[in-house]
Amino acid sequence: xxxxxxxxxxxxxxxxxxxxxxxxxxxxxxxxxxxxxxxxxxxxxxxxxxxxxxxxxxxxxxxxxxxxxxxxxxxxxxxxxxxxxxxxxxxx
Amino acid sequence: xxxxxxxxxxxxxxxxxxxxxxxxxxxxxxxxxxxxxxxxxxxxxxxxxxxxxxxxxxxxxxxxxxxxxxxxxxxxxxxxxxxxxxxxxxxxxxxxxxxxxxxxxxxxxxxxxxxxxxxxxxxxxxxxxxxxxxxxxxxxxxxxxxxxxxxxxxxxxxxxxxxxxxxxxxxxxxxxxxxxxxxxxxxxxxxxxxxxxxxxxxxxxxxxxxxxxxxxxxxxxxxxxxxxxxxxxxxxxxxxxxxxxxxxxxxxxxxxxxxxxxxxxxxxxxxxxxxxxxxxxxxxxxxxxxxxxxxxxxxxxxxxxxxxxxxxxxxxxxxxxxxxxxxxxxxxxxxxxxxxxxxxxxxxxxxxxxxxxxxxxxxxxxxxxxxxxxxxxxxxxxxxxxxxxxxxxxxxxxxxxxxxxxxxxxxxxxxxxxxxxxxxxxxxxxxxxxxxxxxxxxxxxxxxxxxxxxxxxxxxxx
Numbered sequence: 001x002x003x004x005x006x007x008x009x010x011x012x013x014x015x016x017x018x019x020x021x022x023x024x025x026x027x028x029x030x031x032x033x034x035x036x037x038x039x040x041x042x043x044x045x046x047x048x049x050x051x052x053x054x055x056x057x058x059x060x061x062x063x064x065x066x067x068x069x070x071x072x073x074x075x076x077x078x079x080x081x082x083x084x085x086x087x088x089x090x091x092x
Numbered sequence: 093x094x095x096x097x098x099x100x101x102x103x104x105x106x107x108x109x110x111x112x113x114x115x116x117x118x119x120x121x122x123x124x125x126x127x128x129x130x131x132x133x134x135x136x137x138x139x140x141x142x143x144x145x146x147x148x149x150x151x152x153x154x155x156x157x158x159x160x161x162x163x164x165x166x167x168x169x170x171x172x173x174x175x176x177x178x179x180x181x182x183x184x185x186x187x188x189x190x191x192x193x194x195x196x197x198x199x200x201x202x203x204x205x206x207x208x209x210x211x212x213x214x215x216x217x218x219x220x221x222x223x224x225x226x227x228x229x230x231x232x233x234x235x236x237x238x239x240x241x242x243x244x245x246x247x248x249x250x251x252x253x254x255x256x257x258x259x260x261x262x263x264x265x266x267x268x269x270x271x272x273x274x275x276x277x278x279x280x281x282x283x284x285x286x287x288x289x290x291x292x293x294x295x296x297x298x299x300x301x302x303x304x305x306x307x308x309x310x311x312x313x314x315x316x317x318x319x320x321x322x323x324x325x326x327x328x329x330x331x332x333x334x335x336x337x338x339x340x341x342x343x344x345x346x347x348x349x350x351x352x353x354x355x356x357x358x359x360x361x362x363x364x365x366x367x368x369x370x371x372x373x374x375x376x377x378x379x380x381x382x383x384x385x386x387x388x389x390x391x392x393x394x395x396x397x398x399x400x401x402x403x404x405x406x407x408x409x410x411x412x413x414x415x416x417x418x419x420x421x422x423x424x425x426x427x428x429x430x431x432x433x434x435x436x437x438x439x440x441x442x443x444x445x446x447x448x449x450x451x452x453x454x455x456x457x458x459x460x461x462x463x464x465x466x467x468x469x470x471x472x473x474x475x476x477x478x479x480x481x482x483x484x485x486x487x488x489x490x491x492x493x494x495x496x497x498x499x500x501x502x503x504x505x506x507x508x509x510x511x512x513x514x515x516x517x518x519x520x521x522x523x524x525x526x527x528x529x530x531x532x533x534x535x536x537x538x539x540x541x542x543x544x545x546x547x548x549x550x551x552x553x554x
Contacts, residue, residue: 011331014333021111029442045190067190069155080168083128
């Protein structure tokens with residue numbers, strides 16, 4: 001089985017797992033869910049580091065560093081703002 | 093020591109922690125810890141990536157991380173809770189943009205990739221990432237009011253989008269050499285440009301109140317873009333976490349569509365809102381009963397149960413803290429106070445819940461539509477703050493433009509107080525029959541000022 005097929009299996013199963021997990025998130029947490037999901041989509045930082053490390057020209061380095069910066073905004077900003085929001089959800 | 097053997101196990105651990113972290117988001121009590129676990133998963137994935145590379149150009153990596161980290165950190169620290177929709181919008185843009193750039197960099201490294209698995213995954217990654225980037229930017233600009241929040245409909249909009257999509261696909265095939273010779277780099281840059289244009293064209297026709305759907309959908313795309321980047325560089329943790337985000341966004345998209353009783357296609361291509369088919373001439377011409385702060389205080393302060401219905405107007409007026417004071421004062425008088433949240437209240441899923449949490453309203457007093465709708469019959473008074481279409485009984489009328497939309501059945505309560513600036517229609521562009529009912533009192537004014545007056549008047553009640 002080729003790498004593409006393995007990737008597709010993983011993609012489909014992860015989507016199904018995500019569906020099961022997220023259907024059970026209550027509406028009151030939908031905004032933190034979204035900003036948290038935002039932070040997780042910053043996982044592109046892994047790809048950004050890989051292409052920066054592999055770069056053999058200025059163009060690729062610039063693209064890679066720009067990708068790292070954008071992904072880091074998502075990662076740092078996303079997790080912090082989600083934490084800030086969730087710290088406000090209190091039961092009195 | 094050889095770190096290479098540890099890389100894949102750490103990636104696997106990271107993927108597990110993402111799943112466990114999301115699982116903890118199922119309850120407000122564990123959600124904060126869940127977010128922390130997801131952040132730990134991210135850190136592990138980054139560390140594993142560092143360990144996996146033979147050479148690391150630290151200067152570039154540090155520039156990117158410091159720059160992105162400061163922007164993200166400052167934005168996260170100082171953003172107003174009312175502005176969460178635009179923050180999520182712009183973060184979606186950066187997520188999509190980062191994934192697109194990964195694919196672009198891979199293409200630039202080998203422009204002669206041709207019609208192959210890597211070639212196709214690069215094109216898909218660039219397209220999804222590019223559409224997410226530009227589309228989210230437009231959503232951000234609309235929410236931040238840098239451009240009009242109303243739908244912008246070009247002549248032949250849907251045909252234009254369809255033609256553009258066709259051109260993008262053709263250019264993509266040409267870039268991979270399907271139609272013979274051509275400079276792949278030039279074709280590829282044209283492909284990138286059209287992908288960005290497509291994102292813009294898909295979001296500009298969508299109006300303000302449909303934003304919860306669009307933000308959710310773009311959230312889903314940013315996950316799919318990350319997955320696509322995972323296929324491009326052959327990394328499972330990207331594929332997995334991207335898929336989780338994609339699923340989350342898709343579920344929220346479906347919930348938001350259900351909350352408006354409209355299909356995704358209708359939201360995307362319907363050009364809803366301010367529709368010309370509705371006769372606007374007689375809107376707001378019928379007589380209403382109105383009340384001032386003193387009257388409203390008396391209606392709320394001497395009863396047993398009050399349900400508050402917040403809408404986007406609450407966020408616009410930043411009146412959540414005053415609203416909480418009203419709630420506290422009523423509770424001190426022995427009134428049972430609850431909050432009813434419509435699925436599409438505000439500009440993103442859960443927008444109202446976050447505002448009320450910020451104002452320190454206990455989350456167990458927040459009820460969603462299904463939980464509270466049967467209780468309105470036994471409710472003494474309903475206080476509506478800045479909500480309109482979601483409480484319009486016309487949704488039960490088979491001939492209305494909002495027919496079948498799930499609404500909060502506030503008109504079944506004994507008394508309804510509507511806090512609103514004027515009788516102007518909501519996003520659907522139709523009159524709200526609720527305003528003219530016998531048990532309804534209109535309390536005109538700015539939500540924040542009215543709410544402050546209400547606090548004062550409730551304090552003066554015997």
